[in-house]
Amino acid sequence: MAGAAVVIGASGGIGAAFAEALVDEGAFDIVHGFSRSASGDRHLDLTDESSVAAAATLVANGPAPTLVFIATGLLHEGDHAPEKALGDLEPAWLARQFAINTIGPALVAKHFLPLTPKTGRTVFAALTARVGSIADNRLGGWYGYRASKAALNMMIRTLAIEERRRNSSSIVVGLHPGTVDTALSRPFQGNVTPGNLFAPDRAAVQLLDVIDGLRAPDSGKVFAWDGAEVPA
Incomplete structure (x- = not known):
């Protein structure tokens, strides 16, 4: 895939490794990495739309992005851990999880998807989680993380429908x-x-192997690391 690749969350474990793999692969003209901990024009805070917009403006000055990968996610923070029971719910912590896991990626889509070409294969992918699958929820708990990732999955589905009208070869997925x-x-x-960490x-x-194997009919779906589709 020629053009630019964009990695949001490029300082995290998965994001940093993903950006490095893209550079090593050499399939893109340039690999952009943005993160909250980065300084200068590489700083991007998902809770600050102006910083998302600024990052998109920087990318817009070069080759059009054909791959946008969001490697961010929030499961625990400070004293806050995944909720085990209904009594653990706290409005502010729920809102924080939605801000990072759902609203942030939606804002990235708002500012970056319009930069992708209107023809040819493009991929917009966001890290989600199997626990965001409603059909697969048999254990309960983890209310905020489950719900915010389920909401992200719906965002992905809805974005895919709109993006298909703009570019029939576009692919929008959760991973x-x-x-x-x-x-x-x-x-x-x-x-x-053992063996699953x-x-x-x-x-x-x-x-990357999963992304390489995606086709336009896969848009709007969620796929696991092994290529298997995760139910909604």
Whole structure:
């Protein structure tokens, strides 16, 4: 895929490995990396639309992006952990999870999708999670994370429908990376079965393989690291 690639969350475990893999692959004219912890024009805060817009303006000055990958997500923060029961719900923490997991990626789509070409294959992908599947929810708990990722999945579906009208070859998908050895999953890795905890560089390659195999009819769906479709 020629043109530019954009990685949002490029300082995180998966995002950094993904950006590095894209550079090593050499298939793009330029790889842009943005993150909240970056300084200068590489800073992007999902909760600040002006910073998302500024990043998009920078990208717009070069080759059109044909791949946009959002590698962000919030599962725990400070004293806040995934809710185990109804009594754990806190409005501010719920709103924070939706701001990062749902609204932020939607704002990235708002500012970056219009920069992608109107013809030819393009990919807009956001990290989601299997626990965001309504059909697959058999354990309950994790209210905010589940709900915000389910909402992200709906955003992806809706974006795919609109984007298809602009470019029939566009692909908008959610990607479930599995359990990756990052700060997000670290408090919960004790429950992972042997062989199912992936190093970030392996996860990045697996996700790239999934992206490479996507076709236009896949747009609007969610896929796991192994290419299997995750139910809505």
